[in-house]
Amino acid sequence: MELTTTPEPPYYAVIFTSVLSPDDEGYHEAAERMFELVRAAPGFLGVDSARGEDRVGVTVSYFRDEVAIAGWREEPEHAATREKGRARWYDAFEVRVARVERAYGSR
Amino acid sequence: MELTTTPEPPYYAVIFTSVLSPDDEGYHEAAERMFELVRAAPGFLGVDSARGEDRVGVTVSYFRDEVAIAGWREEPEHAATREKGRARWYDAFEVRVARVERAYGSR
Numbered sequence: 005m006e007l008t009t010t011p012e013p014p015y016y017a018v019i020f021t022s023v024l025s026p027d028d029e030g031y032h033e034a035a036e037r038m039f040e041l042v043r044a045a046p047g048f049l050g051v052d053s054a055r056g057e058d059r060v061g062v063t064v065s066y067f068r069d070e071v072a073i074a075g076w077r078e079e080p081e082h083a084a085t086r087e088k089g090r091a092r093w094y095d096a097f098e099v100r101v102a103r104v105e106r107a108y109g110s111r
Numbered sequence: 112m113e114l115t116t117t118p119e120p121p122y123y124a125v126i127f128t129s130v131l132s133p134d135d136e137g138y139h140e141a142a143e144r145m146f147e148l149v150r151a152a153p154g155f156l157g158v159d160s161a162r163g164e165d166r167v168g169v170t171v172s173y174f175r176d177e178v179a180i181a182g183w184r185e186e187p188e189h190a191a192t193r194e195k196g197r198a199r200w201y202d203a204f205e206v207r208v209a210r211v212e213r214a215y216g217s218r
Contacts, residue, residue, distance in 0.1 A: 007128050007167065007203050017126060017209050019171055021114050021159045052128045052205075054161040054169045060114065062161045062169040064126055090217060096114050098159075098216035102124050102209035109205035110197060 007111065008050030008066070013104045015049055016067045022097040024059040031093045034085050041082060047072020059095075066104070073101065114218065115157030115173070120211045122156055123174045129204040131166040138200045141192050148189060154179020173211070180208065 024031065042048055047068035055061035067073045076082060090097065131138065149155055154175035162168035174180045183189060197204065 007130060007205055010207075013207075017124070017207065019124060019126070019211075021171070023114060052167065052169050054163040054167050056161040056163065060159065060161050062159050062171060064128070064169060064171070094217075096216070096218035098114055098214065098218075100117075100120075100124065100211045100214040102211040104126075104207045104209040107205065107207040109203070110201075111203035111205075 007109075008052050010049050010066050010104075010107065013107055015104050016069060016073055017102045017104050018065045018067065018073060019100040019102060020061075020063045020065070020097065021100075022061045022063075023095040024055065024061060025093055025095050026059075028093055031089070034089065034093075038082060038085060041079065042076060045072065045076045045079060047075065070101075114216075115159050117156050117173050117211075117214065120214055122211050123176060123180055124209045124211050125172045125174065125180060126207040126209060127168075127170045127172070127204065128207075129168045129170075130202040131162065131168060132200055132202050133166075135200055138196070141196065141200075145189060145192060148186065149183060152179065152183045152186060154182065177208075 039051065042051065042065060049066035049068060051063065051065045053063040146158065149158065149172060156173035156175060158170065158172045160170040
């Protein structure tokens with residue numbers, strides 16, 4: 005697995021943290037489909053995601069701007085899956101929308 | 112494991128993504144110590160972290176403002192451990208500093 009690459013800031017990050025329910029039937033297929041779908045979303049820049057053995061997951065999706073975030077939020081298949089996920093798969097979740105101001109790294 | 116709670120935005124997020132090297136001797140102890148240390152840092156608000164079986168990790172630390180981020184960056188034990196980590200434990204990493212503008216969730 006590799007880290008995503010993003011252009012120079014500024015851009016936006018959607019930070020999604022969640023606790024996956026033990027009753028997660030159908031979750032992994034749906035998550036894979038969402039990763040596939042978001043890659044085609046206008047203004048999508050990249051995504052980094054991890055989930056540990058304690059079932060806590062942190063997924064950060066990067067978008068060009070707020071317009072791109074709104075477009076992805078309203079994408080019909082994503083919206084339907086999101087509602088299902090919130091009702092069924094997550095014991096808890098948080099969404100934070102943030103403007104990336106600077107970035108650096110090494111690879 | 113639980114998700115952290117944070118106050119109403121605005122505040123800042125430091126998004127740290129990494130690929131842990133297979134040669135990770137000493138890493139887990141150092142990481143635990145850094146989690147302990149950051150909780151005492153002025154302006155620290157919370158942290159969410161996950162690492163999956165593919166060795167990709169996503170850690171998001173929340174701070175009150177840029178002053179708090181700078182204070183944590185310059186904390187001597189953290190600075191020493193960070194340099195060691197970058198040289199030894201990570202095959203790749205990225206740091207993004209972002210201003211959280213809105214947040215919502217369910218728990």
